[in-house]
Amino acid sequence: MFRDYELDGAFDEMFLAPGKARPHFNELFQQLKSIEAETLGHRQSAVEKSFMDQGITFTVYGDEGSIERIFPTDCLPRIIPAKEWEQIEAGLTQRLQAINLFLSDVYHEEKIILDGIVPRELIYNNKHYRREMRGVRVPHDVYVNVCGSDLIRDADGQYRILEDNLRVPSGASYMLVNREIIRRSFPAMYRNYNVRGVEHYGRELLNMLKSLTPLSGDDPTIVLLTPGVYNSAYFEHAFLAQQMGVPLVEGRDLVTHDNKVYMRTTDGLTRVDVIYRRVDDDFIDPVIFRRDSMLGVPGLMNAYRAGNIAIANALGTGVADDKALYAYLPRIIKYYLDEEPILQNVETYLCREDKGLQYTLDRLEDLVVKAVGESGGYGMLIGPHASKSEIEAFRSAIKAEPANYIAQPTLNFSRGPCIVENGVEARHVDLRPFLLHGENARLIPGGLTRVALRRGSLVVNSSQGGGSKDTWVLDE
Amino acid sequence: MLSRTADSLYWMSRYLERTEHTARLMVNQLDTLIDQPLVDTQASWRRVLRSLRISFHPDEEIRAEEQAKALLLDPEDENSLFSTVSVARENARQVRTELSSELWQHLNRQYLDLKSRRFREVWAGDSIGFCVNVQDGIQLLRGVGLSTMTHGVGWRFMQMGLYLERAQLMTRLLDAYFGALLAEGRAPRDAGWVYLLKMCNANEAFTRVHTATIRPDLIAEFLIFSEDFPRSIRYCVDRLHIELDLLCDGRGDRVTAVPQRMAGRLRARLDYAAADEVAGHNVTSFLNRVHDDCRDLHNAIVDAFIAYDIEARARL
Numbered sequence: 001m002f003r004d005y006e007l008d009g010a011f012d013e014m015f016l017a018p019g020k021a022r023p024h025f026n027e028l029f030q031q032l033k034s035i036e037a038e039t040l041g042h043r044q045s046a047v048e049k050s051f052m053d054q055g056i057t058f059t060v061y062g063d064e065g066s067i068e069r070i071f072p073t074d075c076l077p078r079i080i081p082a083k084e085w086e087q088i089e090a091g092l093t094q095r096l097q098a099i100n101l102f103l104s105d106v107y108h109e110e111k112i113i114l115d116g117i118v119p120r121e122l123i124y125n126n127k128h129y130r131r132e133m134r135g136v137r138v139p140h141d142v143y144v145n146v147c148g149s150d151l152i153r154d155a156d157g158q159y160r161i162l163e164d165n166l167r168v169p170s171g172a173s174y175m176l177v178n179r180e181i182i183r184r185s186f187p188a189m190y191r192n193y194n195v196r197g198v199e200h201y202g203r204e205l206l207n208m209l210k211s212l213t214p215l216s217g218d219d220p221t222i223v224l225l226t227p228g229v230y231n232s233a234y235f236e237h238a239f240l241a242q243q244m245g246v247p248l249v250e251g252r253d254l255v256t257h258d259n260k261v262y263m264r265t266t267d268g269l270t271r272v273d274v275i276y277r278r279v280d281d282d283f284i285d286p287v288i289f290r291r292d293s294m295l296g297v298p299g300l301m302n303a304y305r306a307g308n309i310a311i312a313n314a315l316g317t318g319v320a321d322d323k324a325l326y327a328y329l330p331r332i333i334k335y336y337l338d339e340e341p342i343l344q345n346v347e348t349y350l351c352r353e354d355k356g357l358q359y360t361l362d363r364l365e366d367l368v369v370k371a372v373g374e375s376g377g378y379g380m381l382i383g384p385h386a387s388k389s390e391i392e393a394f395r396s397a398i399k400a401e402p403a404n405y406i407a408q409p410t411l412n413f414s415r416g417p418c419i420v421e422n423g424v425e426a427r428h429v430d431l432r433p434f435l436l437h438g439e440n441a442r443l444i445p446g447g448l449t450r451v452a453l454r455r456g457s458l459v460v461n462s463s464q465g466g467g468s469k470d471t472w473v474l475d476e
Numbered sequence: 477m478l479s480r481t482a483d484s485l486y487w488m489s490r491y492l493e494r495t496e497h498t499a500r501l502m503v504n505q506l507d508t509l510i511d512q513p514l515v516d517t518q519a520s521w522r523r524v525l526r527s528l529r530i531s532f533h534p535d536e537e538i539r540a541e542e543q544a545k546a547l548l549l550d551p552e553d554e555n556s557l558f559s560t561v562s563v564a565r566e567n568a569r570q571v572r573t574e575l576s577s578e579l580w581q582h583l584n585r586q587y588l589d590l591k592s593r594r595f596r597e598v599w600a601g602d603s604i605g606f607c608v609n610v611q612d613g614i615q616l617l618r619g620v621g622l623s624t625m626t627h628g629v630g631w632r633f634m635q636m637g638l639y640l641e642r643a644q645l646m647t648r649l650l651d652a653y654f655g656a657l658l659a660e661g662r663a664p665r666d667a668g669w670v671y672l673l674k675m676c677n678a679n680e681a682f683t684r685v686h687t688a689t690i691r692p693d694l695i696a697e698f699l700i701f702s703e704d705f706p707r708s709i710r711y712c713v714d715r716l717h718i719e720l721d722l723l724c725d726g727r728g729d730r731v732t733a734v735p736q737r738m739a740g741r742l743r744a745r746l747d748y749a750a751a752d753e754v755a756g757h758n759v760t761s762f763l764n765r766v767h768d769d770c771r772d773l774h775n776a777i778v779d780a781f782i783a784y785d786i787e788a789r790a791r792l
């Protein structure tokens with residue numbers, strides 16, 4: 001079963017050495033040894049069928065239009081012992097605290113810029129910096145209410161933050177659906193392992209949103225704002241709205257009047273207090289941002305500035321999840337909290353700096369180069385896997401616009417066991433936990449483990465053929 | 477409920493009703509080909525197409541295969557079964573979270589099935605059976621909806637859509653039979669009247685009440701005024717009024733009172749019509765008035781619940 005399981009070159013989640021599993025993976029290992037490869041294959045097929053039957057899909061936009069795809073889930077859980085989770089929780093909480101202080105500062109006194117910690121143009125030239133947010137007060141001074149930072153493990157097994165996702169991070173629905181389906185695949189093992197639950201995510205999310213309301217009423221009206229059925233993450237929007245029991249609305253369902261926000265219902269207009277928005281800043285208010293947007297609510301920004309509506313996540317958070325700003329995060333944590341980061345960044349070279357640019361251009365075949373504004377795994381060069389022409393194309397692009405690029409070493413980040421045709425093989429995985437922040441921060445014990453399904457591939461994004469795993473955080 | 481959601485459910489329901497109606501028309505119209513020369517197929521085609529507001533050349537022979545091709549699976553023809561099911565499904569997709577999963581799955585399956593069929597095979601095979609299946613599929617959908625959906629606001633809009641569409645389709649079908657063509661002196665032969673009853677799914681019900689004797693005036697009376705038969709115009713407007721009242725359920729205001737009053741007046745028109753209003757040539761104007769009332773009622777419902785002015789219905 002584990003005949004082709006590759007152990008060289010990266011930290012393995014499951015194995016200490018060939019045939020010797022880490023303690024927290026041991027029970028799974030023993031179980032797998034006692035199952036026929038065929039049975040395991042059947043279980044994996046059953047998992048896939050569950051997803052098909054329920055129609056849990058996301059949409060991939062390509063050259064020939066759009067296709068609805070099932071997000072493949074591997075049935076083997078990723079297991080994280082309690083001690084490791086403690087570090088992750090502390091590290092992410094610390095990081096988010098610093099990020100929120102940073103955002104508040106950047107949109108008010110700008111002390112961090114005046115003190116020369118972060119270059120001015122990195123903020124002002126950032127397309128996600130919203131001048132309209134200057135001086136706006138947000139509930140609890142918390143800008144990022146839902147944080148989905150991505151973690152990987154380096155060769156030494158250390159968790160590192162790969163990137164922050166502070167605008168409209170997605171994946172929580174897959175975390176929930178994976179848990180529901182995988183738990184049924186290995187019920188006895190699930191019980192034995194004492195896994196911490198994630199099913200309360202909807203409740204936690206709702207509580208967090210409730211805490212944001214500017215009104216003191218008992219029953220604030222909360223809505224989830226979606227771009228609509230044609231958005232690739234629509235399944236998640238509908239799913240989370242249903243989990244929370246809140247209306248799923250589109251921009252055209254909302255109307256502003258007198259700087260307040262209302263929903264168009266068959267009973268007339270209903271006042272809205274909190275919007276959990278899954279629409280980007282650019283599209284959210286055609287009066288202020290993109291005029292051609294059909295997805296937004298005209299007048300929303302004015303209602304927001306007037307303090308009559310709470311929006312999660314706040315507008316303008318993108319200035320902090322910029323790939324270039326990422327390199328400054330350790331300095332930002334130090335500046336606001338006077339602490340060393342509990343979770344390290346991945347080593348990053350800024351092409352906007354001469355040293356970083358030279359370092360990068362000299363080693364394009366070895367590095368991962370990312371365009372600062374992109375997401376979803378697009379605009380990225382993976383040096384060791386790229387062709388000569390791809391490398392040269394990137395070289396020109398970097399030389400043309402150095403400030404737009406950063407480089408990182410090609411991390412062979414950790415691998416975990418995945419079911420393949422003839423047994424179990426190792427595949428690269430990352431981790432996206434979901435940290436909620438209303439008045440206080442709450443980390444859900446689990447998250448979305450994404451898998452690069454192709455052997456040797458380092459690309460885990462759903463839009464480019466990645467898959468996922470259920471993540472078991474143990475309760476020891 | 478969000479106005480947009482109510483709107484989608486309403487239109488989904490109307491398109492499902494249209495699909496079932498068209499399917500049943502086709503079942504029986506294709507049947508007439510077998511029944512010739514008892515039935516004048518060409519005359520029957522003209523009535524059917526006229527009722528569906530599909531234009532045709534009055535002097536040319538209407539070819540069954542050509543019409544079937546357009547009306548069964550043609551994605552470019554907005555009247556085809558495939559098109560109307562597609563629109564219903566698209567509306568459903570927009571508000572999928574409001575539907576029971578059973579209802580969605582049935583509708584989706586129906587759509588996918590129609591999408592996979594090729595006209596040539598259907599025509600070479602059992603085209604009548606094909607239409608029966610579509611008809612049955614919609615009826616099944618209604619049943620599934622009835623037992624799996626919460627009968628709340630969304631349900632009311634689905635019901636209103638169903639009965640408004642049915643009422644309008646019935647007025648047009650009956651007008652095609654009784655109205656214009658009667659005036660021109662070309663009444664259907666007996667077999668033609670039986671087909672009308674079958675197209676309304678009323679043959680058995682009518683026979684139970686009036687025996688097998690064919691009397692067009694009794695048929696008109698039955699299809700327009702029957703209290704109990706679910707496809708009669710009266711039944712539809714009765715239900716419309718009831719559903720609207722249930723929807724407003726004491727929560728109405730000045731704005732919602734408008735469609736409620738209109739529904740009430742329309743119901744009264746059917747409840748209290750005198751026999752002479754539908755006698756002879758009067759039947760045309762009667763049916764047209766009902767059709768227009770339905771259209772006005774639709775507009776009033778949209779104005780009150782869906783596309784209202786902010787100022788009109790603000791509870792600010």
